[in-house]
Amino acid sequence: MPLRSYRVLDLTRLLPGPYCTMLLADYGAEVIKVEDTKLGDYSRWYDPKIDENSALFHSLNRNKKSISIDLKTEKGKEVFLKLVKGADVVVESFRPGVMDRLGLSYNTLQSVNPDLIYCAITGYGQTGPYANIPGHDINYLSYAGLLHFFGDKETPPKVPAAQIADIGGGAMPAVIGILMALIERKASGKGQFVDVSMLDNVVYWMQTILPEYLAAEIEPKPGELTLSGGKACYEVYETKDNRYLSVGALEPKFWEAFCKVIEKEECIPLLDAPLHIQHQLKGDIQKKIQEKTLQEWMIEFAEVDACVAPVHTLEEMTRDPQVLARQLIQSINGHLNIAPPVKMSNTPGHLRNKAPVLGEHTETLLKNCGISIEEIEQLKGNNIIN
Template identity: 60%
Template sequence: MPLKDVKVLDLSRLLPGPYCTMILADFGAEVIKVEEPEVGDYIRHYEPKRDENSAIYHSLNRNKKSICLDLKDSEDHRCFLKLAEGADVIVESFRPGVMKRLGLDYDVLKKINPRLIYCSITGYGQTGPYAEKPGHDINYMSYAGLLDLMGERGRKPIVPAAQIADIGGGAMPAVIGILLALLNRSKSGKGQMVDIAMLDGVISWLPLLLPQHYAGTEVIRGESLLNGGYACYQVYETSDQRYLSVGALESKFWQAFCNKIGKPEVIARQGAPKEEQEDLIKEVQAVIKNKTLEQWMEMFSDGEACVSPVLKIDELERNAQIAERRMLKNLPGDSNSKFKEISSPIKLSNTPAAPIRRAPTLGEHTEEIMKSLGVSYHK
C-alpha cells in the first residue's frame, strides 16, 4: 500500500477531517481517531443509526482505529505527546487557538517531532479577521460567491445537496497538502504545517467564473453558459415528471441532440444571446415534455448527444456504469447487508485501495495502542 508506513493521528470530527483521513486510510495509512471519552466524534450520534453509531459515521471512518483521550487530563495529555513523537501526520479541525490552549499546537509538537506534518482544516484558515469565526459549508460558499450563483434566474440561491466546501474545499485539498508534505519530507527530512481553509478551497473552485468577472462580463445566477442560462446545458422535465440533463456544449453534440428531438431548425441558435436563450429553453422543454424519461433515453442510446437521466439516489445501485466501477459495495463477508459502502474513487492499477474494514467503536483500540507505546493505561 502506498501509505503503509504512515501513521496518522486524527483529532477531527464531523465531515472534512474524517473524509480526508478516510482517503489516507484507504491507501494503507494507520489512522488513529483520537476521541473524547464517552462522547467521541459528534457524527456518531446522528440519525439514522446503523448500530449504536450513525450510518454516516460508518461511511466516513472505515479502516481506522479509535482511542479515547481527554486532552485536558494530564495523563492523557502525556499519552498524546507520546503518540505524536512517533506520528507522521496529525489532522485537526478545531478553530485556531484551541490546540495552542491545550499545549498541543504545531509549534509545540514540531519540537518533539521535527518530521511531523501537522494539517489543520478550518473554515477560514489560521490567519485573517475571520480566523476564529464559526461556520459551516453554507457559510464558506456564501463568502466565496459560489452560493450566489447557484440556482435559477430570478430566484433565491439554492443550497446544494452535497457539501462542496467541506469535501471539495477542505478534505480534498488537505489530502493533497499532506501528500505533498510527505513527498517534500522524503527529500528534506523535515515536516511542516498544512493550513487548509475551506473558504480558500471554495474560491479555488471558480476558475471558470472569476475570469469572466475580471474580463468585464457580468456573471449572474442562472444566466451563464454553465449555470443554467443556455438551452444546450440544461435540465428538462419529461412527461412522467422525471428529468434529463443535456450537456451539449460542443456544436456536434448540440446538432445531434436537436436532430434527435426533431428540432433541426434550432441548431443555429445554440450560441444565441442570453436574452434569446429563455425562449429557446422553453421550445426544447415543450418537446421533451412529450415523452417519458425511459423513452428519451432509449432514443438517445445509439448516439452522442451528452444526454443523461437525472437518477434518483435509490437508482444508483442498478446503474451499469456505477456497478462496473464497484463504487457501492458491501463490507467483505457481509454480502447480505442492506448497507453499502462508498468505494474509493481513486483507482490505482498496482496499489489499489484496501478492502474496507468496518468503522471502529468508540475507544476500541485504546488498550492496544497504549500497550504498543509501553504505557500502562487503566482508565
C-alpha cells in the first residue's frame, strides 16, 4: 500500500479531519486516533448505531487505531510527545490557539521531531480577522459566495445535501497538502506546517464562476450560470411518474442527440440562445419530458450518447451496475462501508479493519513507545489514559 511506511497522529473529530485521515489510512498509513478519555470523537454517539458506535463513525474511522489520553494533564502531554517522536504527520482541526494553550503547538512538536509535518484544518485558516470565529460548512460556503448560487431568482439559496466545504475545502486539500509536504521532505529532509482553510479552498473551487467576474467585474445572478440553471441543456427535468432526469448535453453533438430523442429538433439551433429563450426552452422541454416515466425515458436514451442520467435514490445507487462493477460499497466484518475511491493497479487501498473502540490500542501503542506496564497502570489509575 502506497502510504504503508507513514505514521499519522489524528487529533480531529467529526467530519473534515477524520475524512482526511480515513483516506490516508485506506491507502496504508498507520493512523492513530488520539481521543480524550471521556467522550472521544463526538461522532461516535450519533444515530443510527452499529454496535456501540455510529454508522458515520464506523465509516470515517475504519483502518485506524485509537489511543485515549487526557492532553490537559502534564503526564498526558508527555505521553503524546513520545508518540510524536515516532510520527510523520500530526493532523488537528481545533480553532487556532487551542494547541498552543495545551502546550502542544507546532513549534513544541517540531522541537521534539524536526521532520514532523503538522496539518491544521480550520474554517478560516490561521490568520486573518475570521481566524478565531466558529463556523460550519454552510458558513464557509456563504462567505465564499458559492451558496449564493444554490438557488434561482424565485427561491432562496438551498442547503447542499453533501458537505462541500468540509470535504472539498477541508479534507481533500489536507490530504493533498500532507502528501506534497511528504514529497518535499524527501528532498529537503524538513517537515513543515500545512495550513488548510475551508473558506480558502471553497474559493479555489470556483473556477467556473470566479475567473469571469475577476475579468469583467459583472456579478452573475443565481440561475443564470451555464452550469447552475442558466441553460436548458444542463438541467433537471421531472418525468411523468414524479421522478427526475438530469441532462448534461453541453456539447452540440449531445444536444442534437437529446433533442432528436425527445422529438424537439427545432430546439437544436438554440443551444446557445439568450437567457430569456433558454427559460422558454426549459418550459417546452419540461412538458415533453413529463409525457413519459423515468424508466421509459431511460429506455429511449439507452443507446444514445446524450449525457442523460436518472436521479437516483440511495437504494438505486447501491444497486447500480456501475457502482457494483467498481465495488464502491464493500463489507468489513459484515458491515457495509464506502470503499476507497482511487483505483491503483499496484498499491490499491483496502478496507482492513473496522473502526476502533475508544482507547482500544492505548496499551499496545504505549508499550511500543517504551513505556513500562507499571507506568501504564499508573496512568490508567490517574485517569490520564483510558
